[in-house]
Amino acid sequence: MYIGCHVSIRNGYDQAAKTAHALGANAFQYFPKNPRSISIKDFDKKTASLCKQFCQLNELVSVAHTPYPTKLISENRDLEKQIISSLLNDLEIAEACGSLGVVVHFGSMKSGDPLEGYKKMISLLNSVLHKWSGNALILIENNAGAGTNMGTTLEEMVQIRKLTDAPEKIGFCFDTCHSFASGLWDGDNWDSLVEKGLELGYFQHLKVIHLNNSKYASGKRKDRHANLLNGYITKTQLEQFIHSSVVNNVPLILETPIDEAKHSHKDEIQLVKQWLN
DSSP states (O other), X not given: OOEEEEOOOTTOHHHHHHHHHHTTOSEEEEOXXXXXXXXXXXXXXXXXXXXXXXXXXXXXXXXXXXXXXXXXXXXXXXXXXXXXXXXXXHHHHHHHTTOSEEEEEOOOOSSSOHHHHHHHHHHHHHHHHTTOOSSOEEEEEOOOOTTOOTTOSHHHHHHHHHHSSOGGGEEEEEEHHXXXXXXXXXXXXXXXXXXHHHHHTOGGGXXXXXXXXXXXXXXXXXXXXXXXXXXXXXXXXXXXXXTSTTTTTSOEEEOOOOBTTTBOHHHHHHHHHHHHO
């Protein structure tokens, strides 16, 4: 199993890989650029190449995550063009670092016809896919359901992928906190969720998992991550999840709160390793 956490690129992409390795991780996630900006980054190709080399030598798996302002549905044409350029920039950086791909949240609309939102999302994705020829994938992440019903079901993930012009360039990211918050996974229905996901073809394209607990009960639609032993998802439920056959060999990335005195990522990585043994 590949287990790791989100790390900073403050000192370069290669140092991010080394930081993860020092934590005992064999997987990590990073923001390819400023997480608050979708401006194009003229990135350091040397440190990106060194990151790729270090990962290959030390058998690390990496994945990028788009900046927070990245939205797959936009009502503003100028902003949409900027998002397309930014996502292509993220994919270029991920490719240079040798990463699996770039995680991006499923699109959402606060009001209006959801069908129009899906159409806009597919159109935006196609604009990116037509220009992208690398190996790094767009990895669509399920929503927590805060303020929207969009992006909370496996059916939506699968259908959006199918309806794009290049589904082979798209994979999925499953966030445990988001699925718990939305009510998709209530902690006790994992077996039925696996059955449905296999039938739909979801798990066949699952490339990365965000392993987070939730500060709120299932169905509350609040995206608040908790440390592995401090949330509403029980230890037994998390252990069942990580031992599932559909999760085997899919990188597990912690996005849990950092409190070095009580819950360091290093300690939580070791905890997951203990659960797997």
